[in-house]
Amino acid sequence: MMSLALRTPEAFDPAPPNPAPEAPRLLVAEPCLGLEEKAALAEVIDGGWITMGERVRAFERAFADAHETEDAVAVSSCTAGLHLIMHALGLGPGDEVLVPSLTFVATANCVLYVGATPVFVDIASSDLPLMSLEDAEAKCTARTRAVILVHFAGYLVDPEPWRAFAAKHGLVLIEDAAHAAGLPGAGTLGAAAAFSFYGNKNMTTAEGGMVVARDPALREAVRQARGHGLTTGTFQRLNSRTPTYDVTMLGFNYRMDEMRAAVGLVQLSHLPEWNETRRALTRLYRSLLRAECPEVSLPFEDGRPSVHHIMPVLLPASADRQAVIDALAERGIQTTIHYPPAHRLSFYRAHQSGITLPATEAFAARELTLPLHPRMNQHDVRRVVTALREALVA
Ligand SMILES: *Cc1c(COP(=O)(O)O)cnc(C)c1O
Numbered sequence: 001m002m003s004l005a006l007r008t009p010e011a012f013d014p015a016p017p018n019p020a021p022e023a024p025r026l027l028v029a030e031p032c033l034g035l036e037e038k039a040a041l042a043e044v045i046d047g048g049w050i051t052m053g054e055r056v057r058a059f060e061r062a063f064a065d066a067h068e069t070e071d072a073v074a075v076s077s078c079t080a081g082l083h084l085i086m087h088a089l090g091l092g093p094g095d096e097v098l099v100p101s102l103t104f105v106a107t108a109n110c111v112l113y114v115g116a117t118p119v120f121v122d123i124a125s126s127d128l129p130l131m132s133l134e135d136a137e138a139k140c141t142a143r144t145r146a147v148i149l150v151h152f153a154g155y156l157v158d159p160e161p162w163r164a165f166a167a168k169h170g171l172v173l174i175e176d177a178a179h180a181a182g183l184p185g186a187g188t189l190g191a192a193a194a195f196s197f198y199g200n201k202n203m204t205t206a207e208g209g210m211v212v213a214r215d216p217a218l219r220e221a222v223r224q225a226r227g228h229g230l231t232t233g234t235f236q237r238l239n240s241r242t243p244t245y246d247v248t249m250l251g252f253n254y255r256m257d258e259m260r261a262a263v264g265l266v267q268l269s270h271l272p273e274w275n276e277t278r279r280a281l282t283r284l285y286r287s288l289l290r291a292e293c294p295e296v297s298l299p300f301e302d303g304r305p306s307v308h309h310i311m312p313v314l315l316p317a318s319a320d321r322q323a324v325i326d327a328l329a330e331r332g333i334q335t336t337i338h339y340p341p342a343h344r345l346s347f348y349r350a351h352q353s354g355i356t357l358p359a360t361e362a363f364a365a366r367e368l369t370l371p372l373h374p375r376m377n378q379h380d381v382r383r384v385v386t387a388l389r390e391a392l393v394a
Pocket residue numbers: 076077078079080103104106107150176178179195196197198208209
């Protein structure tokens with residue numbers, strides 16, 4: 001799913017047992033990469049400067065513009081970006097950070113990277129699988145310093161109640177915006193946000209991420225820590241007379257390279273149209289599912305701002321989810337689960353035992369993610385809904 005590799009070339013499979021007359025495989029996510037990205041990569045290779053140069057800077061500027069923020073810092077992944085944010089904020093041992101459990105494990109891991117403690121918070125409900133304000137309130141202690149919000153599935157977390165919550169408790173508001181590239185408002189809720197360009201996200205550089213931060217000082221601390229805390233980058237040194245540098249803080253190698261930035265610039269230019277396709281496909285999914293699979297419930301209300309990163313549905317409690325997954329897979333339709341709750345993963349269970357988050361657990365037990373990406377069309381959506389309907393009656 002994530003690789004740029006082509007589908008099994010016939011050269012490796014000269015005589016397939018079944019010439020496969022059925023429809024092609026539908027994946028949960030697929031990157032949209034083509035001639036423009038190839039040309040952009042070729043230009044970098046021909047140009048000779050392959051990392052942290054003008055394209056990385058242009059990508060940062062373009063991404064910041066698209067998200068109506070002042071500036072941005074390109075990094076090697078969203079995880080790296082979140083780590084840099086924790087680091088630049090000076091969070092560490094003794095500090096607690098509220099995080100959802102219904103998320104990718106990176107949201108919690110970045111807190112542990114700096115020695116702070118992630119505190120898992122439940123979702124509001126199965127209809128609104130975003131962090132619960134009420135539970136966040138209950139999990140707040142004298143040690144709580146920050147909260148990391150996730151725009152799960154691409155749906156915007158309500159900015160105002162969370163700003164009020166953060167202000168009331170003196171917390172730093174951070175966004176894990178991995179699902180939210182191109183979402184108006186994402187990246188501007190609080191102090192800082194990290195976006196992901198992993199292969200299954202709304203836009204991709206294969207691996208990559210972007211940090212936005214309101215306070216220029218925080219942003220520049222992230223920028224400097226991205227490259228080992230050096231006071232100048234290689235590119236700046238090329239263009240200046242002082243070939244030396246100083247290191248004024250502990251940093252990391254979380255840089256982005258020119259090849260990824262070149263791909264990112266192309267991808268960013270298509271993001272609005274791709275997000276629009278996701279919206280149309282989601283709308284069709286929701287109306288077909290309501291008509292044909294009324295026993296399946298659909299999280300989120302219709303009007304919530306979203307970039308429709310994934311298509312989560314809740315199977316009826318009585319359904320055998322694995323049987324549904326298998327039935328769809330037999331018809332060439334991949335499905336996944338978002339997410340196994342982080343607090344239930346072995347590592348976190350060993351780390352913090354005895355946590356229960358009833359709404360998160362109930363949601364995760366029934367959730368199924370259907371294919372959704374801009375290379376799909378309405379026939380693909382119909383095919384998935386028909387297959388799901390038939391799997392549920394089987
Ligand atoms: C993908 C994802 C990440 C990690 O992004 P990387 O760029 O792979 O580090 C973090 N949080 C969420 C919610 C994600 O979906």
